[in-house]
Amino acid sequence: MSNGEKITLTINDKQVEGTEGDTILDICRANNIYVPTLCYLEGFSNVGACRLCVVEIEGERRINPACTYPARNGLVVRTKTDALEKYRRLILELIFTERNHFCFFCEVSGDCELQALAYEYQVDHMRYPYNFPSLPVDTLNKFLVIDHNRCILCGRCVRVCGEGVANHTLDFGKRGWRTLVVADINQSIGESSCINCGACAQACPTGAIFSKISAYRGRTSEGKVVRSVCSQCGVGCPIDVLVKDNNIVRIDGTDLREPEGQLCAQGRFRQVYREGTRITTPLIHTRARGLQPSSWENALKLVGEKIKEYKGRYGTRSIAGLASSRCSNETLNGFAGLMRQIVGTSKVDTLDGECYRVLTKGISSFSKNGLGLEVESTLENILKADCVLVVGSNPLESHPVAGSYVLKARHQNNAQLIVIDSRANTFGFRADFRLRPKPGSEEVLFNALAKAVTRRAANVGKPHRNGSLAKTAETTGLDRAVIRQVIDKLSVAEKPVLIYGEGVINQKNTRIIARLLDLANVAGKDGLNVISLKPRGNSRGAWDLGIASQKEVSKGKLVYMLLGDDEVDTDYWIDQLNQAEFVIIQASYHSPLIECADVVLPSPIWAEQQGSYVSLDGVKSQSKRILKPLRGIRSDSEIITRVAKKL
Amino acid sequence: MGKVRLATTWLDACAGCHMSFLDIDEAIIEVAKAVEFTRSPITDIKEFAEVDVGLITGAIGTFEHEEEAKELREKCKILIVLGDCACFGGIPSMRNAFSKDEVLRRAYIESESTKDGRIPSSPEIPALLEKALPVTEVVKVDCFVPGCPPRSDAILYALKELLQGRIPVLPREMMRFD
Incomplete structure (x- = not known):
């Protein structure tokens, strides 16, 4: 789309510059020209759902939303006219009367973007009759409430769930004014594929999705935000903690746009309030x-x-x-x-300590030159991967944000996901290939995979040798055709990443780790990309x-x-x-x-x-x-x- | 200039708006110098006199509310409404997601603390409307002061504007819906 060419346009009688591919809203924001928005979320796709950012463009028959209108050289745009302000107020009144937007018993009153806009536009009454729909309130999730009556269908939650966290749980269901944000195939969010990361609640401009844990603990204006780091697991996400009267009100991710701005249920919800009795004296x-x-x-x-x-x-x-x-x-x-x-x-x-010893011994018996954990790569590399091999781990449970990186690699790079675990592992349901070898046969499997991938690299596309891998299939109890497909995927992958966790480490068998690293080494075209998911935050x-x-x-x-x-x-x-x-x-x-x-x-x-x-x-x-x-x-x-x- | 004549009434509401009115504190003395209160919830006068300004708090929840609002509209030159209930429907409109029958049954028969309950049917008790409505859906309103309750400085601002002969529009910083 964008070829990076500079364009010049006139906004509110002022010459401003932008880059081809920018929307009018992008250029307004870059030039500090205020345009009200509700559905817009920086860094995510623009959908033009709320229509608050409507602007007048010379030569256009109608007003157009700035967030979806591609800027062109020479456009003459006005963002603030009496007519536009009239339309914006009208849009606000339509939103307010469509569902339940009564603020006095709403959890986010005071932090609500819709309310703030109504104040800005001095909406002191509605010129339309209220709709008073009776929509469901979904409270089955442990941490989140979805009150559809407060939803304005801006789709921010749908976009952060899909484009941000890459979990794709939320989407729109039904049609027209009956449209609802739904989880999976219109299930309760508590029974869906939701991983409780809470990004949707952070993105929601109204009180439609909010945290049960933080509900009614306080408003943003009443507290102070402290930037710190989460120590719950080894991903080490930065956190913004809202504190009021020496109590944690809420924990937010630092930036919904960035992978490292995400959080998980543990980081966002569980550590706000932990059940249990504190020890207060010796x-x-x-x-x-x-x-x-x-x-x-x-x-x-x-x-x-x-x-x-x-x-x-x-x-x-x-x-x-x-x-x-x-x-x-x-x-x-x-x-x-x-x-x-x-x-x-x-x-x-x-x-x-036991994990430390198993890991370092495993790595050093692979590298044979005394190297330890420094051979491992960074979590960021997962985002660049075109093939992710997850062994003995469900990262969505143990290190959820790392798990989300894997989903993101699948979403944006179309990465192949291979999950190998001798235990039951629900992460496998999200994988292209799910292998459950017999317990104790992992070493044989990884050894065979490493050898086959080395051989295969020269013969990609050709049929597999007759009878090859028969023994491996028998020992591991896996289907030979599936093993062959996995070998093919690993052979063609340019940037494969291996992630392994407690299912490998807890077996206390350093040879499995050494063979796994062998496999990652032969599969990696530009070096070793291995990450072990360590058990504790530090x-x-x-x-x-x-x-x-x-x-x-x-x-x-x-x-x-x-x-x-x-x-x-x-x-x-x-x-x-x-x-x-x-x-x-x-x-x-x-x-x-x-x-x-x-x-x-x-x-x-x-x-x-x-x-x-x-x-x-x-x-x-x-x-x-x-x-x-x-x-x-x-x-x-x-x-x-x-x-x-x-x- | 003679005093401005003011009549106030509270319909489907909790009295919070009138309380907030009294929260203008010592300014009430200044207001009283300029304003003659005719009917209000504390004067216990039943009829509305002809007034300059009519003030309503509360939503329209019953036939009586509807009648009162219409009567006051006829008797006043400028009608001002205070509070979320009068401006938007507010708390009384929470029942609007259900039918009138469901609401009455829930309140008088099904509620946990009720035994052998009956839905009141005396003609002396004003019957509920199917929905609780903002005042503007029943009569024309000239000025709105939202809030639950409105800030007392917003109420004072509105009164001062009216006394200056202007129809008040609440400034942004005085707007609140909760």
Whole structure:
């Protein structure tokens, strides 16, 4: 469309410049000429649904929407005339009377773009009778409400769902004035393919789609927006947190247009308000009454005494420090320093240390030159891929925004999606090829695929050799024809990306990882494009800092666990901690795991302290302190310093 | 110049708009110097006298409201409506998504706190209209002050404009729908 040629036109008697391919609205916005809009959403396709951006163009018989009218050299345009203002008010009145746009019980009143325009145009009454339709309100989704009565059919939600998140759940259903935004084949949004990313709620100009979690917590004008980073998973999305009266009102993605401006249910909704009871004072276990509140001084004294006692009696080897990779770099560094330098133990590990060891061993046995996680590529590369191989992972569940990158690659590059998992994996339903090899046969499969792709590269288009892959098909229980198709796709792909996750890592078999990387290596025409989905928000940070142990850490008699606000596999860790004699846990929330502790030190949550985090692909970002900590809560670093003083 | 004669009434409404009127605080003294209140919810005068300005809060929800609005329109030179109910239908119009019969049944028979309920049928009780309507759908209105309730400074602004002999149009910063 655009050949980049400069064009000149006259808008409101002023000469302005633009580029061929721009719409009139693009040029108005670039030149600070205000044109009211409702359906327009920067960075997304223009649909001309609301008609508020109508302008007068000389030579045109009628007024035209600026958002869909391609600018031409020499056009004479007027954006603000009495007639246009009259039409705009008329359009607003038609929108207001079409459905239910009564503001007094609407969640977004005060933040509503339709309301703001009505104020601007001084719409103090309607010249049309109201329609009062009785449309459904869909509340079945865990986080979102769709109130069709408040919908103006601008289609912003449909466009962000399709063009932005590439999930294509929302679309228009029915016709004419009966048109509704529908999910999938007119299902409830709660029963649809919706991934609860909430982008539609962020894009909605009215109260038609809103968050249950943030509803009635406050308006944008009443709070302050803090830009920070989400530490829930390793994607590390930037977040805009709206805070009012030391409460989180809402979390938004920073830019709907950009892939990194997206969020997921965890980032947008769950961390606004988490169920569970905060630990607000230190607790000490007594045999008679279990965990009882104590003063900071007593708890820290006991911690100091016990560490000294075990060190004196059994040596430093009896003491182990375990930290969650959800904690920030600073907290982890402080903790490792305390345990390694001051306590003097070498038994320091992260709770996901096992993953670290499996991954790094797998990678080094592939590369054979001592390389580790630095061979991995960036999440951005997924967006450039023409073939995505996802192994042992449902990224939409574990790292949803990364999953959305995959969908986006499919949407914009028409990338082939191959999902291989020996477990049931619903991500496979979105794939072109879904392979479920027999558990334990992955190594054989990846080995065979790697070899076949190498051979195939020279013979693309020719038929497969008779009888080839028969053994592989038998061992893996897969259809030979499907394996052959996958080989063909991997052979022709220019920019394949391999993504693998917990389904591979948790098998603790370094050879599978090495074979997978072999496969990615032979398939990649311009180098290796591999991304491992690491389990925790700051796993990469913790591992890069050397907090995770190179060797497996044997059990300690005294264990100091830094948990923070992480949620871990409780049963597994209760088993582990029950084998220790004395347990110190630093955590934010009560849980059955806390009951194993002899001393509990209350930890702040993510929003109550600042720190730096490293995303799974190695990008470091700084989080801010968003909330004043609850009474009695001290920062993790302060707790660690005070423990050190007792030693 | 003699005092401007004002009559006010509240129809299908919650009284919030009249409260907001009183929230103009000490300015009411100035208003009282210039305005003669005839009928209002606190004077308990039943009939409308001939007035310069008629003021309605509330939507048209019953036949009585409809009659009152028509009567006031006839007796006044300028009709001003206050609040979302009068301007747009407001809270009373929430029932408009249902039929009148459904609404009455829900309120008087099906509501959880009701036992052996009956829909009132006494001729002394004004019957509901099929829909609750904004005043402008029943009579011609000259000036609108929306808000739920309207800001008291918006009400004062409108009164001052009227006293200056102008038909007020609410400035943008005084517009509110909630």
